Amino acid sequence: MLDPKLLRSDLENVSKDLQRKGFELDHALFSSLEEQRKTLQVETQELQSVRNQRSKEIGAAKGRGEDISPLKAEMDELAQTLKEKGQQLNELQTRLQEWLMGIPNIPHESVPPGKSEEDNRVERTWGDPTQLDFEPKDHVELGEGLQQIDFETGAKITGSRFVVLHSNIARLHRALIQFMLDMHTKAHGYTEVYVPFIVNSDSLHGTGQLPKFKEDLFRVETDNEYYLIPTAEVPVTNIWRNEIVNIEKLPIKYVCHTPCFRSEAGSYGKDTRGLIRQHQFEKVELVQLVHPDNSWQALEELTGHAEAVLQTLELPYRLVTLCGGDLGFSAAKTYDLEVWLPAQNCYREISSCSNFLDFQARRMKARWKDKESKPRLLHTLNGSGLAVGRTLVAILENYQNEDGTIRIPKALVSYMGGVIELKSAD
């Protein structure tokens, strides 16, 4: 959520900045709601003030044993007016709040203009695209060839966009998770957390998935309004919802492995082949809560932590800055890491690292405080470190041999119990 004070004081510029995200701000609506709110709020508060004063007088008069019935009659009318005004104010504030919740974050000035991913800016490339002296197979062909990736059974058990992994590919999938968690805890100073995979709607409002993106979520059928998490970002960031953290604890850095569940509404027909876009996938997520002065530096660092995983696995990738139009709802700036996939002959997203500034923190009331000052909003960041399924895809495709076997990256051999190659007999 944006700062309402900013909207009141600088509507023109906010509006201009939001256009870079392709968002049209309704000036007239805001101005009119805001004006009504102000008038009503002042009126209501004045009435409340009178009521409080009169009530005290009644109390005092009663204490002296006086007749209070004339005073009470006067109060009846006041109470009635107050009730009406109060209700109007409530409705208005709810409307304003909902409207505000639907406004995306303002893109940072360094975010390139543009409408779609074609306008994203490539910042740097690491490694050379893998050269194979044979026709590369894609991960589906490789996995099915080894009889260790089984989409048909996934579809039978549940439906499309689900998968069953077998034997050493299942193990490699697990090895990747352990490897990533170990790296981020040991080398990058993150604390590992384990969190619920089902969350309530308050948490989803906090990080920005609700109210606008309900159709992307799986709702759990219970009396409570519960959802499966679309990313660990939701439960992990919400650890600090409605909390005030002592400045000495900053920065807070969490790493968390969870499954992620996404309905993928609106992506019908897109990436229908393979592991790239599943309803259920594993992700190791990096989350930071930092002092507002440090969030831009933290974004560079966090992105570097995700890059380190790719580098250690020796997977070629590039780093792009998302353009305004491709930027997510809550983010002020996002770096995507795109890994090279030989079979597709292109780079594909494997990590997304964002700075949200105080946008999520304001929704969540996640604040920090030092000795002298009042509570102030934190800045939040997160990034994939990395998406596990897509990393598996990248390894299969980049480390394939002509006969369809797969070499295991050096860094993973110990996690694979010494296995150095995936073969169909496994």
Add this chain to the structure above:
RNA sequence: GGAGAGGUGGCAGAGUGGUCGAAUGCGGCGGUCUUGAAAACCGUUGACGGGUUAAACCGUCCGGGGGUUCGAAUCCCUCCCUCUCCGCCA
């Protein structure tokens, strides 16, 4: 699932219709004392919103929502959460 107890400020904990945003203790901050620190003593210390150049000032908040009342932390309804015991169970 059954029975019971409870949710109050950073924490602990009093408060059962008015002068209660809330005693007291701890913690925090400032000071006295001290070469310094500790102890002791004194003072101070909630959040959010409106308002103001700044202040003054005003409002809201005692788990959430609703109700009764001139007036609610306190009474009623409802939901959520925590704890204890029993049952079941990875």
